[in-house]
Amino acid sequence: MDFSIASILMLDGVTNGAIYALLGLATVLVFTVTRVIFIPQGEFVAFGALTLAGLQLGHTPGTIVFLLLMAALVALLDLVAGLRAGQSAGQVLGPVLRAAALPVAIGLVALWAAPQKLPLLVQVLLTLAVVTAMGPLVYRLAYQSLADASVLVLLIVSVGVHFALTGLGLVFFGAEGSRNPSFWDASFNLGPLLFSGQTVIMLLASAALIVMLWLFFEKSLYGKALRATAVNRLGARLMGISSTGAGKLSFMMAAFIGALSGVLISPTTTIVYDSGFLIGLKGFVAAVFAGLASYPGAALGALLVGVLESFSSFWASSFKEVIVFTSILPVLLWRSLRDPHSEEH
Template sequence: MDLQIALILGQDGITNGAIYALLALALVLVFAVTRVIFIPQGEFVAYGALTLAMIENGFFPATMWLLLGAGVVVTLADGVSAIRAGQSRKVVGIAGVNLIYPLLLLALVWSLPLRDLPLAVQVLLTLLIVVPMGPMMYRLVYQPIADAPVLVLLIMSIAAHVAMVGLGLVFFGPEGYRTSPFSNARFEIGPMFVTGQTIWVILSSLVFIVALALFFSKTIYGKALRATAINPNGARLMGISPMLAGKLTFFLAALIGALSGVLISPITTIYYDTGFLIGLKGFVAAIIGGLSSYPIAAAGALMVGLLESFSSFWASAYKEVIVFTLVIPVLVWRSLTTHHMEEEE
């Protein structure tokens, strides 16, 4: 290995690490607020990338039907609950958010010449379709068992992951897709070339991380999520709705996942089940941070990205094994240095 190859591998590792850092942020956030180990995080990456690919190729995105179907079920569930609680006026708002919005979006997407749209509009349509599935998933899958033990929530996450992978095969088929890069520029820096798409990925990740930091420190909703993560019972006593916190958390997780998929789809071929491996590497980074510290998780994400990149050069057949083996010493170290506490019944 010479210096040029090392720099190329380092560039790839940092690019991948930027995506894993975003996913680690989502996993840490979801676990801190809801105690859910969000295994389907990677599926939002695949759904975002493949939805953009369908739009770019002029096909009506099949995920639109999933959004509409989930909206119908949520409308029925929340509408019946509101009527039983004597709050019939809320039914209009519930239907507006969960049913009218998907119907209007469906009509808009159906009427547009998808292939001829600018890339920015295609990305926006992708986010408008995929991101609302996050709060809907929380409402249908996790909210009914929000007080269950972590193990039960983990089992439900596995079930949701399997269901989303199966639906992905139905919606997108077994073929892989790549999308057009945001930029075709190439910059020569010393002995290596840096592509415009790589710069897009790294800068977008940094901007999004900074935006989230400002959201958590400057806005009332961000502070509410921080309070819920630090002390759920205290936050509930202060009037912060656990249901609202959960939906907002899953909204942010879906946004991070879909955005990550959009960013990496020009770099690597995405299949219906690709998201699982990508999300799992973000999970390794989150584990390094103990599912609680985002700065450590971000550093772990860069470590995972670099380890994966250099492993692909030295032992490409075992690069996934090497990356996931990183979890073992981390877990052993945390097991030896952390005081164990039984979960409250």
């Protein structure tokens, strides 16, 4: 291996690591706020890429209908819960309709726009809106009633949600893969490196989103509320911060990050209905490197995963996934020895 090959592999690793960094940050965000190890994070990646592919063809992706059905089911559950709590129909109906208005509006606009073959940028924004709106609904249906359950129970639920979303992805998109057009067809030379326009967009978009997340958590009231919930859930409740609202917001952000990641990588590789699982799992490996607690650690771990995957594909392509996922074992062993865990009560 000479310097030029090593440079190309490094660039490929950093590019993939930028996407894994986003998914790792989303995993850390969801876990710190809700204690959910969100295995289905990768399904949002696949839904984002394949929804955009459907819009490109002028089809109506199944994710749009799925969004409307979930919104209707959540509205029904909230209505029944309010009536059981002794509230009148008038008291319950207003908040339920306000909560359902946004996802229903997004779904109806998407139903109208899908056959129109609108410009690519509009389709991307529509895809992000549809998949992002799914996040709070998934939290309401699968996790909200179990918010105080143990981490193990929440993990089992995550596995179930993963299988359910993967199966729905097969129903929505079929077994055939899709690849979207590049957002920028330019290319740039820097020594032995060839930067495609899509690579530049992926790196810049990932860096911009990471900066925006930092600003959100440091400067905004909602970001500080999420940080408070992550530090002490009970203390945040006593200060008037809704753990339910924090959970929905964290899932909405995770869905947006997943959808954006899917849209960014879809021009560089063929995405099928279950591709997101492997991609999301590499983001989870990055989050494990950070102990599921540190955002900078997750970003650095993601770059390490990307570079490790890139060089492994050169030296032993058949075993690159094995090498990447095995790399978490020494990390887990080191963390276990450094911070012995106590029994959870």
